[in-house]
Amino acid sequence: MVINEFLPLVEDKRHSLGYGFPVPNQFKDSQPKGETHYDMVKQLKTNPITHEQLVPEVRGIYRGLAMVEEKCIKLDKEQSESKEDLTPVQWQALISIHSTLLHEHHDFFLSSQHPVAKSELTELAEKYSMPARMWRYGIHSLLELLRHKLPGSLEYMLHFIYIAYSMVTLLLENIPYFRETWIECLGDLARYRMAIEESDMRDREVWATVSQYWYNQEADLSHDVGRVQHHLAVLARPDALAQLFYYTKALLCRRPFHNARESIALLFNSTREQQRQESMPAALIATHGVLFHKNASAEFTVLANNYLSLLRKEIPQLDTQGQGGAFVMSSNFAAVFQYGEPENDLALEFPQQKTQATAEEAYQLALRWTTPASFDDASSELIPNPVEITSKISSPVAFNGSALTFHSMAVFLDHLGDPNSYAGIHTGLSFVWSLAIHPLAMEKLEPMIPWLKIIRFLNILLRLETNFEMIEGPSHPRFSRENENIRRRNSIRIERESTTEKGSEKQDERLEPEIPDHLPEDFLIRGQVWSELYYSEGFFEGGPLEHDRSFVEPQLLEFVRQHRCLWLGVRLSTVCRNSLCSLFDGKRTTMS
Template sequence: MAQKSWDEEALQLQPPWGEEFPSKKSRITPLTGLAAVNFNAYVHGNYRAPPAPTGRRKALFIGINYLGQVRHLKNCINDAKNMSLHLFENYGYKREDTVILTDDLHNPMSQPTKQNILTAMHWLVKDAMPNDSLFFYYSGHGGQTKVLDGRYNAAIYPVDSHEVGHIVSDEMHRIMVTALYPGVKLTTLVYSHHPSSNSGSCSAELLNSQASQLRGALPSKHNKCKRIMLSGKRCNAEFSRIYDLRRHEDTIHNAARKILRCQNRNIDTKQEMAPPTVNPLKDMPMAGHRPISREEHVTLIKETYSSLVIHENKCIKEYERHTQLRKDTPPGSLPELKDNECRDLIARYKSLLDMHVDFLMACHSRYATPKMRLLPLEYKMPGRLWRHAIHSLLEILRDSLPTAQVDFIDMVHPIMTDLVEQVPEFKNNWTECLGDLFRYRMSAATFRDDWVDDAGTARQWYLKTATQIPETGRLYHHLAVVARPDELQQLYYYGKSLTVAKPFTAARKSIMTVLNRSPDLPVIRAILRSHAVIFKGTPLDTDNEALGEIESNLDRHIANITKDYLVEGYCIAICNGIALLGYGALDNPLALLLKPQSSNQGTLMPEASSTTLSTAALRLFIKTTQIHLLRIGDMNILSFLHVTLVFVRHLSYHPSAASLVFPYFPWDSLVDALNALNVVPSTHEVIESPAFPGFNSDLSRLDTPQLTDGAQQHIEGGNEAIEPLKYTTHPFPEDWAMQGLPFTLEYFPEGWFVERNADPSAHYLETETISSQHRPVRVLWLAVAISRSAEEWMAYRGGCFSVGEKGKRGLCHYN
């Protein structure tokens, strides 16, 4: 499907981002200055204020500046704090009956995350009695989203909304209003920035429990709840509107599912809901639950799966019908779905998704037997969930109703993020699905900023998955798609998807979309042209021209972008290695020679003894390496050199493979560059040690790279001895980029990537310490390792490198 232009149509889902609040430098003074706001709560729909409350006062204040995020705000934290001070001083509220959630606090339970906000809302209304006065204040991003019945629902955006989604006003109403007794006064003040204006909009929603009853027409059999209760029986409750049915499912059945989650995790429910001791939320208990019998549990699983299969077959038939309709309809004339048809479709697929989640939670309950826990894997439930409950509907809505597609994605997103935590056995499936969701969201974007935001979120989910299963090529194909318009990144990801242990062969077609492009930068354009010659096997005349452009422009390009070249450098080096390995081609001579052999690994294979390497790939490898090595003293080329030496080291352990490359390698330039590198004298021992530099299994989980203090002492024969300094560091950005490639299999020690569960964006952060201290050490360590395994090509003695006897006879330049 062709990408839409940014201004083709407006999104119905209004994003929360926009300009920031107007600055407020002084504390809030008289509340009476705000029109239409009476801070003694009044009855909803009645503008006469009742007598002042005589009961207990409780307040919840939320202020979110979105610190460190792209669309940050400036004054929301101050708003929340100033409002709390005003209520303390003028309205009799006490600090011990107040919760403040702001994103400048270090305590994780005081952060305004979605979970903490929902928990705090429950605390606010817990045990509220008539004449009590409750106050809710929010300052942060706000927006609107279209719900199933066609209404636009207001929403607030927690600090982690980009991961777990927003909180809609219906959910806030359900938590803070429907549970209240008549006579409880609740005041809500939401000061949110909305993208439709350039300033924050101050709105007050002052609600009373007496107005919370639902009003509707007579029940309709069309909106019947078909969920399975814990007793094993079908619910069969009927509702007049699909909206009321969804609310019933969320408040009744999903609550029961949360109970199962708590039982599954075997966590004390009171502890799970308890924030730190300084927070009044610590005393909030979770609703009690009745343990279910084994028979009830078996019935629950059977009934849930039976209903799931019925709904799944209906959804499959619906998808097949739309697929056939798309084939039979001329391009551009596919009829749009009507609103009621769209709502019915979303409701049907949402019900199937809920059944999948119910089945997964039941199979992973604490009452489940080992055989029950294997059922989701046996029946391939993760794949079926994505294919039939999510992907099928996204494809149906993709061409006809992209805005409805976005609504459905926003509905599914929090469910999938919940599965990441609650069913970790399939965590990699869920995180990949989350990346796919945001790829679909990209296709519906009408503005470039939305497209960029969705692409960034998809990339984070894919990287999170790829760090767990780096040998899976499909993930790098996904990353290449969301890397647009960076052609070099795309070339790297497509090439990696073809070269890892489980290659994604469809990438051979996708990579051509990059190789046929003509970027603005001459050096990137020349690199793509050279790779196109290698990949397609075209005549070398075209390659001569491309190599000439690389020689003319690469050195200047490195000098112009300085530190930014560290990323481009390791991408170019990895692409060089991938090209030499034939982009995963099974008949590539170098790849054949590098395959592990049962015996005589270093001898020439008979079928490979007379083979020759791709001339164009070898020329590109040698030419780019020579250009980098001539930039002596430039620390910005060390990421390229690091990756290149990892590849050379791997070749040095396979003499037959090395014989295809080493005679042409510029050993003299490499020696000059290595001898010019300066490192701390204390690291010379690290460089010459066979152990991987900076790796310490006891210290590998430290937050920052460091030189550890050698303060541990022990007594031997009455004399104190101090252990030497232990040099430790963490994976470099190019380490994560190389992870999973065949020439790194024997490079990284086991346990090196211990931070795989951290935020993937942190893996690719370049620090000054890495650039100036740790990367030079790693490069020199690799060079020493190469000198040990290929001394005839490069030697190391007395802290100095020299060209070996074979290296002196090498051609150095490949013509």
């Protein structure tokens, strides 16, 4: 009986609350007469915006933005010239107007980069340098004003950094077209936050890590931009060797950051003030300082020999991931290029402008060039004035830098069987290969290359497990076939463990890690003028980004570096016929 009483209510849709539920009797009389009720609310009608509607919208936003921007510029200039401290109300007003400018920029980018916008609108942001203007007038000018008013402005500076950081993060998510700019802005903001943190060293370290994270992301996207490398050098403190590497890379990038010369000079001066250089990095920096300032050759020789002696001792302590060896060798290459001076001895062979030739075209050109024979072994000490070598190198800095480079390489080559030396050797061989595909550059430097040590090292590398098909191939060794077998074995192992009978002892077997195609030093040396043709087009496509590069097992790195060095040796033997004619020493026949 109770159910039958409610049946009419369910059937009568006029008494529904909108979602198919029956309306109790007490609510029937309260509903307005003549009003129709529906089970579901209809979707509201929306009219999609058109390009023609966006045009006046963007114009209006830009007019407002320009007015606020002009006001910000005026206020920042007035306050920067004033020596009086600002009141809390004035600080809040300044932060408020700059926040308004950031919101205006946000609206401008959303409107001008709308999916229906045509090129007439989408190109406005680049045409009027809107990302740069947002950073310069909306963020940087106020941050600098706040920084100069420290410590009284600390609270307001923290507040504004968080406002700007959240706004740029929003732009990174919504306007990916300017992704590189937003990432650099986030790195800069994190660096400001790190710099003003003096009370809590843990927070300072956290923000330094955040800043490095963003700069490394930008370096992955723009690996040939020297400015990013300079940022990383600043954050590398107190690691002096890493600082030296990033500063020198900033000078040798395809798009160099010339202001790095001032920063690296400060690094050299701070090391020079030390009475003794008892560590290899300090000795290396002191040696480069003499070269950079073009001081006496005799002083350079003393410092260089001290550095080489320390390098021999410290190679076993270098990290197995390869940063130490790559840092040392790459920094030395900067001396060969006279620290990025426009008129350096190799400027014509390695121009700053991006070359149109491919790696294969450069290789074919090198095949038509035969180098002169030179089998003199490199001595353990630097030779102060070898006239027969300097005849082809006009600059004393370039000559001494070349001597430093190849004597360092000889020291690495002497550590036979030590995997810690492989990263430095691979970096050195990649530089020699880059010289080989630039014949005029090779002609200048070939007499200084320790060919006999290279031949001995490569012959010792040959093992029973060496894949000759890989090292004799036209491109960098890839391990897709080996990784496919590893994945198959891992799959079988997982299946076997999952089907293990309950109660039995489960096998605790680690899955085999896959063999990487990229080495850690690949990401360090790319982007420099000399390494452009070392990597074939598309080599880094699909490679891991900085934050995705996990620790690689030392045994795997050793295996990959061995094949990479042997591959370089084979390539060199085809273009430097006289110098590397005895590369395999007949071992191919006995081992195959």
